Amino acid sequence: MHGNTTLFVVASIIGSVVSANRLAVLGPRRAYQFAIILFFLGSLLCTCASSMYILLVGRFIQGLGGGLLFALSYAMVRIVFDKILWSRAMALISGMWGIAAFSGPFIGGLFAENNQWRWAFGTLLLICIVIFTISILILPLQRSKKNPPIIPYFKLTLLVSAALSVSIGSIFESIVINILGVGIALLFLYILIDAEKKSTVRLLPTGAYNLSSPLGATYAVMTLLTIGTSIEIFVPYFAQVISGYSPLQSGYLTVLIAFGWTFSSLLFSGIKTSSIAKIIRLGTILMLVGLVGLTWLAGTNNNPSTLFLFLNCLFLFLVGVGIGLGWPHLLTNVFAMAPEGEEELTSTSVTTVQLMATAFGASLAGLVSNMGGINEPGGVIGAQSASLLLYGVFSIAPLLGIIILFKKKQINSIL
Secondary structure, eight states, rough: HHHHHHHHHHHHHHHHHHHHHHHHHHHHHHHHHHHHHHHHHHHHHHHHHHSHHHHHHHHHHHHHHHHHHHHHHHHHHHHHGGGGGGGHHHHHHHHHHHHHHHHHHHHHHHHHHOTTTTTHHHHHHHHHHHHHHHHHHSSOOOSSSOOOOOOHHHHHHHHHHHHHHHHTTSSSSSSHHHHHHHHHHHHHHHHHHHHHHSSOOSOOOOTTTTTTTTHHHHHHHHHHHHHHGGGGTHHHHHHHHHHOHHHHHHHHHHHHHHHHHHHHHHHHOOOOGGGGHHHHHHHHHHHHHHHHHHHHHHHHTTOOOOHHHHHHHHHHHHHHHHHHHHHHHHHHHHHHTTTTHHHHHHHHHHHHHHHHHHHHHHHHHHHHHHHHTTTOOOOHHHHHHHHHHHHHHHHHHHHHHHHHHHHHHHHHHHH
């Protein structure tokens, strides 16, 4: 199952990187349709798979299409909507993610319970047809008049290698191998960043790697907030082992993060420009409060009382609200700060950054939980120790975000 997910994530990163080129060469409508066709073919292979190998091939193709769709969705915001509506459109994209988080466990559970897992992929085929039809009616055909961004194959290889390193390293229970995987990934990223400084064929737009630049600082905050939500991977496990909740109950504890993200994104996407800086700061602080609160609960031996359940739900909700408050505005700022001639690359780059942050966050969560004793000694004691360490360590992510945002020079530049 881990290989299944890893292939999908790696393929999604590839899709997000090549999306700027496909958008410029094919135009909005055909680029989107190309992505849908890839996703359709991948889903079809998964539906009809007669072996795990065919399923993995299908997941890879599905990931390519999914990465393209994800990146192009953000890019279409800049193309289809007026600038004043960008933040609202971003919030709607976040809202769709929240709806998927709500419905996914329920629908997937129904298919699994009835031993009809193929239909979990088969239903996606119908959705692809609907999206393809909508793209004909809504998306424009015209292609960019500028030279299309060149696909940076060498840097893409480095990026994929980094993603594979952290993912493969996280499979093993050995802490040494976990750390080695992260270390090798960081080495690949260092080589990548160094190569970016010496090349005009870019993976990310100019200024993306410089923390003192507005664009670099914005990417850093986005990365830290994304990593902060990676605790959701282990929330169901902790709830089942420590508190004795059912798998369904445990799964929907995690959904509270998605619900908080969706709720706050939609509610605050249309705020006045003068309030954006305060909202982003407030969101980062709320995420810190949520993670610190979870750390405190983990240190109370997780007594499964009604009060504990309420506080656990509240703090998970705050983590989601924290990222949702500022997320649409951070993405809008990335669009607004696009270097001249790099608008399409900048629009699609947010997906690349988010996917890499998600991959690293998941691997770091596994490493920290492993160090906390989730496997050794394991059981309730190991889960309690791992939850305390995980929530405590990941509280550092929003704290660093707060430091960046409260530096007067950078916050004025970003917002």
